[in-house]
Amino acid sequence: MSQPQPDPGTRRTAWREGLDRLKASATTEPGRLRIIGAVLAALLVAFGAVTAWQVTDRTTASDAVVDHSQPLSADAADIYRSLADADTAAAGGFLAGGQEPRAVRERYEKDIALASELLVKAAANTEGSHGAARQIALLNAQLPVYTGLVESARANNRQGLPLGGAYLRHAGDRMRDDLLPAARALYEAETGRLGSDYDDAESWPWVALATGVLALGALGWAQRRDYHRTNRVFNHGLLAATAACAVVLLWLVTGHALARSGLTTSYEHGAKSLRVLNEARIASLQARGDESLTLVARGAVLTPEGGDAYESSYRSGMGRLVGADAKDTPASGAPAPDSLLGRARALADGDGGREPLVKAIEDVRQWQQRHREARAADDGGYYERALPKVIGEKDSTGESFDRVDRELGQALAHEQGEFRSAADDGRGALTGLAAGAAVLAVLGAAAAVLGIGRRLSEYR
Amino acid sequence: MSGRTGGRWAAVAAAACAMAAALAALPPAAPRDAGGRAPAAASVRQVAVRAPAKCADPEASLRPSIADGPAVQRIKSRGRLIAGVDQNSYRWGYRDPATRELSGFDIDLVRAVAKAVLGDPDKVTFLAIPTNQRIPALEKGKVDIIARTMTINCDRIKQVAFSTAYFEAGQQVLAPKGSPVTAFDDSLKGKKVCTAKGSTGESELRAESHGATVLTVPNQLDCLVRLQLGQVDAVITDSALAAGQAAQDPSVRLVGKPFTTESYGVAMNLGDQDLVRRVNAVLEDYRRGGAESPWMVAYRKWLAADLKGITAPPEPKYKD
Secondary structure, eight states, X not given: OOOOOOOHHHHHHHHXXXXXXXXXXXXXXXXXXXXXXXXXXXXXXXXXXXXXXXXXXXXXXXXXXXXXXXXXXXXXHHHHHHHHHHHHHHHHHHHTGGGOOHHHHHHHHHHHHHHHHHHHXXXXXXXXOHHHHHHHHHHHHHHHHHHHHHHHHHHHHHTTOTHHHHXXXXXXXHIIIIIHHHHHHHHHHHHHHHHHHHHHHHSOOHHHHHHHHHHHHHHHHHHHHHHHHHOOSOOHHHHHHHHHHHHHHHHHHXXXXXXXXXXXXXXXXXXXXXXXXXXXXXXXXXXXXXXXXXXXXXXXXXXXXXXXXXXXXXXXXXHHHHOOOOSSSOOOSSOOTTSHHHHHHHHOOHHHHHHHHHHHHHHHHHHHHHHHHXXXXXXXXXXXXXXXXXXXXXXXXXXXXXXXXXXXXXXXXXXXXXXXXXXXXXXXXXXXXXXXXXXXXHHHHHHHHHHXXXXXHTTO | OTTOOHHXXXXXXXXXXXXXXXXXXXXXXXXXXSXXXXXXXXXXXXXXXXXXXXXXXXXXXXXXXXXXXXXXXXXXXXXXXXXXXXXXETTTEEEOTTTOOEESHHHHHHHHXXXXXXXXXXXXXXXXXXXXXXXXXXXXXXXXXXXXXOBOXXXXXXXXXXXXXOEEEOEEEEEEXXXXXXXXXXXXXXXXXXXXXXXXXXXXXHHOOTTOEEXXXXXXXXXXXXXXXXXXXXXXXXXXXXXXXXXXXXXXXXXXXXXXXXXEOOEEETTOHHHHHHHHHHHHHHHOXXXXXXXXXXXXXXXXXTSTTOOSOOOOOBOO
């Protein structure tokens, strides 16, 4: 069954005919009014649609910040921290030898379990993110290698063999050279995603704003034209449409500005502090691990300059945390402004944020003091006196470290709260805006059409 | 390594200069086996430049004496002997993780010196001195003596004074039981070999690798970890330290003969001549008594299980 091909000539004629009619109608006032009405309605509907679309985009992005990328970034920080913590606990337990305290062993096991659990969670949430996926694969492959080495270290140590120490150092190297850099890269990747979600949520909805201004301008122009033609000051329909348009525009500007400021606050006071605090916590964990390994390695690994490699690593960790010691006199008091704790304190706001940091700084100073005493004892040949100063329950560097870790944990919890409340404030500012803009724009378009219709009826 | 006594010393003395200079472990490659391998020409030149003809017999020490001089007086008035030791060499000087006590062949020797000088083997402060800090620690007076598997050689005798040799060791290969690696020879071809960074083993392998690929690690014990993890096929280290490794893993053993010869001595400050004589007197007593001498007792206690066949301590040599 064959149908006749549509004649292109006919179609062109129909199109041409429509244009001709439009041209013809544009020469008459009712015709012009119809066109104006249609354009105004179209502009208003477009404004509503673009606003709804762009605001939804931003709401999605800020939801992603709060519900997705920030928690993932926090999880990655927890993976990073629990790995460093496991390494520290392994070294501490090793030093205690056969009398490894139960709590230390449990801490190690909890850290490894948490890291594994969070890795599974992160793997399920890194769709499309190649960098993160690669790091997760690497961490999944290396974690069992690491725990195997730690168990070999424990088994040899329990038999009194110095080989255990060599295994522990090898495990520590795997942690430092493979696992922690991967965990850090994962943290960077997740934090990078947080940053891009922030940017998406904070970018101004320029298209919507431009359409709104254009619609408002067109409405103004139509009313001015109407006034000149009829000497009537008000056209109720056009006035209502203008009001609707202005309300949506104002709502959009203030709503977005509020959301933006909430998110900026959540970044400045939350995400940024969280980042510095996480770094500080890792630095303190590594310094603690190095301190224990100094006693485990007993001078077996040296720096090219001939110093103990672990003691030197401890010092650089402490340098990152509170600033390097001066040449001969150990640093004391306030941390260096560019050190991690110095920056964290500058970023902290309110007593809730500052208090744990002030305490943590004091405890780091006490830790350093006790560390110097322990080193002096060990270097003087009194290993027996040095050991309790490091792993003892009272007046030990371990006690100071535990306090620092707890206080940094408190500061992190506080900043997490700050982040959440500021981000929620920001998200709240956009509530109902998309739907409201759509409804108001449709109402405005209807009002504009009605207003023009009223003028048209005068020509019948 | 096994039971070499006086007869061996003649051969050693003949080549002592070349040998001992090479033992310094400072030049990257230097052969030192007097009897075995023909030294490479380049290395011989190097040795000739580095060690003047004066150093014919670095193992020769000062005659024993129990007369108190300033150094012995210093130790007596302090009431404690300060000894630099290793804490990581199983069977030589190591801290038992369970008892937290230092023990080993070197530690027993230090206690014998403390007992002789101060009347109490426990009046010792043990300082853990890393390998590269042994000479600075003596020069700065941080320690009175160093007993830390320290090889006597021509370079070192310019910086510190040594007692008579108290042990004779040499580089040797350690491999798993049943491994095709049988000695420091072509059985290493295509194998991966581990040795400590900066060690004599490393320079030996650089001079002649026998077709093996070399992995260097910070500490000799790290090699046993790599061997157990299957990352390397054999370990090259000092026979004394290799014995300590074999003692920690029943599935590995020393193979072949030591392919270098090195003598361990107790090191002291160059100026502490009275202390050197005193320590040599202690060593004389330590060696005396045949199979029941303190030396043989310590050997049987710490080393015999893995370093078999030694029947007597090395003979002392004196230069005055």
